[in-house]
Amino acid sequence: MNDWFAELGGPNSQTTRTWWGNLHNVCRVRVVTVGLRLGVAVAALVLSIILPGCRTTEVNDAQDGVDPAHYHYTALDISYPDVESPVDYAVATTEPPMTLDSEPPDEYWDLSLSDAIRHALSNSQVMKDLGGLVLRSPSAVRTVHDPAIQETDPRFGVAAALSEFDASFGASTFIENNDRALNNQFFGGGTRILEQDAAVVQSQLTKRAATGTELAFKNKTDYDGNNAPGNLFGSAWNTNFETEFRHPFLQGGGVDFNRIAGPTDTPGIYNGVRIARLNTDVSLADFESGVRDFVTNVENAYWDLYFAYRDLDAKIAARDAALETWRRINALAEVGKRGGDVASEAQAREQYFRFKEEVQNALTGRLVEGTRSGSGSGGGTFRATGGVQTAERRLRLIIGVELSDRKAIRPADEPIAARVTFDWDEILIEALTRRVELRKQKWLVKRREFELQASENFLLPTFDLIGKYRWRGFGKDLLPQGNRNKFIVQDLDGDGNIDQNADGTLPVQKSRAALQNLFGGDFQEWQIGFELEIPFGNRRGHAAVRNAELQLARDRAILQAQEREIVHDLSNAVAEMNRAHAIVLTNFNRRQASNEQLQAIRENYENDRRGAPLDLVLDAQRRLAEADAAFYRARVEYTLAVRNVHYEKGSVLDYAQVYLSEGLWPVKAYFDARERQDRIAKPLDYFKLLSKPASVSQGTYPQLLAPTEAEQSGEGEPAVEVPVPAPATDVNAADLRLIELPEPPPIAAPREPNIRSVVVEELAPPTDEVIRTNSTVEATPQPMPIENVESLPQTQPAPKAIPRTLPSQSESGVPIKVDSFDAREPDDGFAPLNPRGAKAVRPSLPTERIQRDAKPAPLPEPLKRLRPKRFPSIPAIEMKTESKSSVDENDPFADESPQ
Template sequence: MKRNLTRWLVGLQIVSVALTGCAPTQPFFYGERGDLAHYIDRVQRIEYPDLDKEPLPEVSQSMEPLSLDNQNYEYLDLTLEEAISYALSNVQVIKALPGTQRQNADIASILLASPVAQLSTVFDPAIVANTTNSQPLALDGNGNRVLARGASRANQVGGVEDALSEFDAQVSAFLAYNNTNRARNVGVDSDGKSSNIFNPTPFLADDGNAQLAISKRTATGGVATARSQTVYSSNNIPLGIARAVPTDYTQIFEAQVQHPLMRGRGTLMNRIPIVLARINEDVALVDYEERIRNLVREVEFAYWDLYAAYWNFETARTARDSSALAYKIARAKFNQGNAANGVAQAAATYHDFEAQFKAALAGSGPGEPGLLGRERNMRLLLGWAATDGRLIRPIDKPSVGLAKFDWESVKAEILTRNLDLRKMKWSIKQRQLELISAKNQILPEVNLSLTYRWVGVGGQLFGNGNNPPFPQGGSAGAFEELFGGNYQEGAARLDFIPTALGSRRQLTDISRAQMDLVRSHRILEAKEESAVSLAQDYWLKLNGIHDQMTSFFQAYQENDRLVQIFQTKFEMGDSSNQDFIIDNLLRASQQRARAGLNYNLRVAEYNKYMVELHALKGSLLE
């Protein structure tokens, strides 16, 4: 009965498995909904970092922005030298873009939206100098340094200290213990004991091994290693003929030198990674100098733009006040009959100048920030608060005389000191070193290894001195025997490992390095051509803008004279020709304002192009 019941249960289980098949039971989760709302709510919840970092006082204590309605400020006179000094003293994140092209975009927007990796700081050269390779120094089982024999490339090395660390001495040590308990394949007597005194069965042994080594890479490409080994042995081999003492110690001290004879040989090859690392640091310094140069350039640009903005504001105010006076007189004297046209024209001109006055102060849109916008941009470059109750006012006068440069001197300075050309020349030096390293890889690897060791064997590790030589008496120490210098050994080994048949990879690497070098030379030539062309462009613009500046200044003077003439006639109240007088007065006022605006802009541009030429020559930071 019990057997039948078991059969029925087994059969029922088989049928159940067959009916259910491979359809798994869906998991059940607490709070589960079909639209996964609970999961989505958890995953898409916005979190804010809990960072213990207070904002700068320049940010947290900044005042309400200055505007047309808020003009509660006092003037702060600032020289150009002071502005540059403040900017360089407060710089942490360099508020300037790389390259030689002028910045037309909003610096604040660029800094806020740029990824961290694209921003430059004063820490960048130090970060490059402290870049390290994450791979540790490699050692073999004997404590010898294992050197990488591949070609060196500039983008695979860190800083100089990291490259020099390849020549640091590396200490290694290990301690090993082994226990043996096994039968031997030897003849035994009736008691099951081995008749072979050299091979007892079972064989019981305790063995230990300790090693301490120090290994260092040499400047010529070799490896020098000093090594100490201690070996302990204890087993059940019977004392007598087979064994003098139950335990013995072996102490070894050896010196080993491995040196390449072909690939990787010589100081030239082994100093290439260090030189590449040093050039990487030099390139980082050039990049840093470029950003600082651009910062100084932007500060000077902002200074002269602010200077021009003040004069544009003053010109707009003068034009507005003049048109307001004309409108007031016209309305008082000629606000009847046919003279109403002149009054309306004077009113329209006044409102136009009023709008220009407000735009000159507060700005009129992208590219026209106005006086307050220019001042705020200057504050950002100086590292000051956006508003602190003071309004920066430039007091240095711009250069208006024609600047004279010697073309040959300018050209020589550009080819010698230009930052972009200097960085490209460093790149060529790196390509030359990479080519030398690539050519060395086609040589076979031929390594010579020489080893010399001192050996001491004793029944004890140290001994108590004045013991007979081991194994006599068995009480001599291993160190005692070692220092006796009676046992010395030597070894020599020559390894030969050529490249793979055909040397395809090595030849391809040489071709790549050669093409990289040629490419870098062509790029340098193109950059030199571009630099000289850009210098000529700045040279011509300096002369052209100076001529325009002179013309606009003369136009401003002539229109100012016309304004005074027609204003005198206008104030006299000549009613016979009043429309003509009002029309010419307003027209002369507009032309005077336009000439003054253009003159101020040309003065700023003239000084900015002198800055551009000095930046191109590499003399801006002097």
């Protein structure tokens, strides 16, 4: 520094003072200029923040004809959403419902149970119930889209988990201009005023392997042109290619951990591909349970309607009998004969209007809860609420047909008539194997086991191996620009002459283009090392393991409790089936006895014998009506009890002949699956280090277990070639033959084949999934002990004729009948039926309304045909009348035939 001042003549020389003055003026100008620029920038920033927050004083109060008061005084309001979801035309044009005042239906629709289930599965994408859950809690209702929604979930689905291991490409480009003053000339490359044009272009390709290894391939190219005199070139390019890897040896490493937890460093958050696949399996189990309950509710609604018709028929018969009695009492009262007193006439009239009320209630029904799944039992305990019109509307709602039209649905199937027995040991194992709730809980237990395995990885320290390798290139230009870039013209010795080689030629640089310099490989760099992190105590890791253990213990305890609950419910279902069958036999005997009692009392009453007052006649009519309804209620209860046994042992869909399958994929998906299958069949095994992953599932679950008669006998019809639905994309026939598709059951083409979803079809079981079992035996009626009217157990003889020997007072009781379903009433068409009811019974709605006159009107002609002969019912009771000579001439019923 002193030498420098000495060259200027010393620090106090005139030259030195002049130099310092000029420097001071330059710096002051520079400071003022920088201050002005900084002030302008700050003012612009403040104005950009303040001005958008200001508002004008003029307010347009009327825009587009909207009242401004709405915006002045209302913050929240109830609005109607604008969605592209028009109301269904069939729903918007629904006809008025059938009521008491409605005309009789134009026709009847004789619907079988299998057709009802088919309509329900074909018309419903929402698994509705009969409790209004779709309105109260729509998010809890199952739909056919739920499994596909779970699998395509962008957060927790299978595709989302696999996306963490997809290759990713990124790029960025930035261009900038710098103009700054530097305090230190050294950092400015020999200048204090730096003027620079710069650009940076970066790109990278990253990939995470299944082992947790992170791989990256990067490129960075930057341009720098500035006025620094110390630069070799006024503008230059730098470019480099870099490869990088990071492999975790302890925490976060391993194929199993990454497949379970995914690339995460947070314990308790596991979203690997295995967990996502298990979530899909859980969703499939939920969907299956929704379909099971839906099919069960369809059957519940069907048998509710059946009983409603039977109950209505019994009430109509009782009303007609009461009307006939009232007419006779009223006729006796009009002629002044004995038995026609006011009290008797009023009593008979009260009986008639009582049964008329019951007919009206049985026709329309009351809005009370009917039979539905989960009510009393898993499949639903029968509730004899009655009401034809209400039950029919419920059935229409759940099977997805018009809610109201001019047709009346009538069940065409009869309840189960044969006695059905089950082998307890087989159905017990079947229930513990096939119940969907247990299968779902086992998937949850499997998920907890995987989570525990992943959480143990967080007990390890972090030890990552890191490596980098880089190729660099530098030059005045990025790309070669011809011969002008091959020679270096410079004066390094400062003699004022251009430096030359010994032979007088100019020195030649290998390349002055950055890419040429890069690919020449002159500049290479590398780095390798490791990172180690050991948390003292590792509280979070130990807490994660303990939490996973508790979660696993909880789910296992729930699984055991569910198994006990299922065995309990299965026991209740078997006991209920036995009780229901016994009640069927008892109510049949009661029905026979009530019929004979009414016939005997009415005969005594009409013959004017002692001990047969009107009270006994009316009471016998009530007893017969109650016994008739109780008999059909018992038959429906027995049918539902058999169904509930299948429900509790997990075979209710098999019982209803419903099979679940996945919809068709596009043809391209089958080609991709075939190609991937070939890769999986021959995996690359590097030095025998790859291990086979642990088993997750035991293969496809067999849905149908009951063998057909042809399978049991070893015979069957020849195989029928099932046409394959058209694929989603157009391909040649030759290409289609290359696809080795499985042989699924015959299914209809889905509505949208391009959308992967789970559909429900009513199908025949595939031959490769049938497991033979003899757990269900439909036995023929066998002799069994019953109780007679005196409650004495007797042995029932072989089912032949119908003994009608009445018990005497001096001897023990004898059986009244042989077998409930083999003891037929005269001309009732009652025959043993198979469990699905091959004999169609067609109840009928009343076609006339009873007149509301105070006086009993003559019996209308249509009412005489309300109970057709094909209807299994109690035979008509013949009412004996007195001889014509003993009847007054004014008797209006003297010339009429008995009703």
